[in-house]
Amino acid sequence: MQEYLVSMSYFSALSIVCIVLYAFTYFLPTPENQNKARSTFYFRLLLLFTIAAFEAILLRFEYLPIASAIVTNLFILLISYLLMFAIYTRYDCEITLRHYLACAIHSVFFIGLIYLAQIYLNAGYLRSALVLMNIFIPYALTLRKCNQQFKMHRVGDRILYGSLLLTLLIFVVYVVFYALFFSDEKHVPLSLYFTALLSFICILFFGFALSIIYSLVGKLRKEIITDKLTGAKNRNYLTDVAEKMYSLAKRRQEPLSVILCDIDSFKKINDSYGHSAGDKVLVSFSHVIESSLRTEDILIRIGGEEFIILLPYNDIDKAVLTAERLRKAINEENIDIGGKNIQISASFGVVQVDTTKSIDDNINHADIALYEAKRSGRNKVIAYSR
Secondary structure (H helix, E strand, O other), X not given: OHHHHHHHHHHHHHHHHHHHHHHXXXXXXXXXXHHHHHHHHHXXXXXXXXXXXXXXHHHHHHOOHHHHHHHHHHHHHHHHHHHHHHHHHHOOOOOOHHHHHHHHHHHHHHHHHHHHHHHHOOOHHHHHHHHHHHHHHHHHHHHHHXXXXXXXXXXXXXXXXXXXXXXXXXXXHHHHHHHHHOOOOOOOOHHHHHHHHHHHHHHHHHHHXXXXXXXXXXXXXXXXXEOOXXXXXXXXXXXXXXXXXXXXXXXXXXXXXXXXXXXXXXHHHHHHHOHHHHHHHHHHHHHHHHHHOOOOOEEEEEEOOEEEEEEEOOOHHHHHHHHHHHHHXXXXXXXXXXXXXXXXXXXXXXXXXXXXXXXXXXXXXXXXXXXHHHHOOOOOEEEOOO
């Protein structure tokens, strides 16, 4: 009787925690992608199945030990599959009928396995080890999916991956503790079972929640510093990155060059073909520039048809060669506007950053060179002369 009351207190505590976490999921940011948004749905089911898994263990007090073991362990297996579904959709992998069928077939096989284990395996920890081997299947698939999507520079991915490894470790420690300290007990110790489930659900929830939050914060930051039309960085990004690159070049005494470029006669394009055509020209211009730059070079749209390019480790000679290459690539680009191919050109002002002057002064020098390129006929590259 006393053990039953203790188990009910464990059940109540675990239920309260799961219900609170369930309610908290409604306050998590919801991704715009509908498939990704389903990950929260699977996680809510996981929380409910966690409550059900502990409730099923209480069947042993109704003199149904085999039924209790089968139902409890089945819920544990389903929790691991729901975790897999939540992570898959978190990374925009659609859950298909094939996934559900695999889960169903494994569950049927698992029920038979647990039934036989209850009859032929007297040691409870051996049955727990058997359960661990089965839940490792969906866990391995989940970790594999995370590993495929893993991006070291994203904090959310690291947190999620770490929480998965930690929860898997909890199951392993659970079996080890069972074997070392409770090997004489035929049934799962309620205190150990409660501790394992509570630790599992708390660690997993905070890993999952922080992953979503960090992901959306990163997406928001990207939107803030990215020009929506062209995909290039915008003026918000310029203030931050230019100062950092300037400071780095000054500290290491390495060359840094700036190219200021402007599409020639852009107003005429807008007037002749419309603003939608002008937008198409801007997108095409940006694409040509981006595809011709190195990975470390940065293209920033600072307004209208004007762009700035930051070239680390480039002196003035290399920067001029880069600008000339870009100018020729733009001249060779044909842009389809309403079934008519048009060609555009651009003018370039180039300067090697003088670290004795401010970054704004250097950009102004590039602007002076750009003005000279425009004034002297356009479609030119002019280097600033001090």
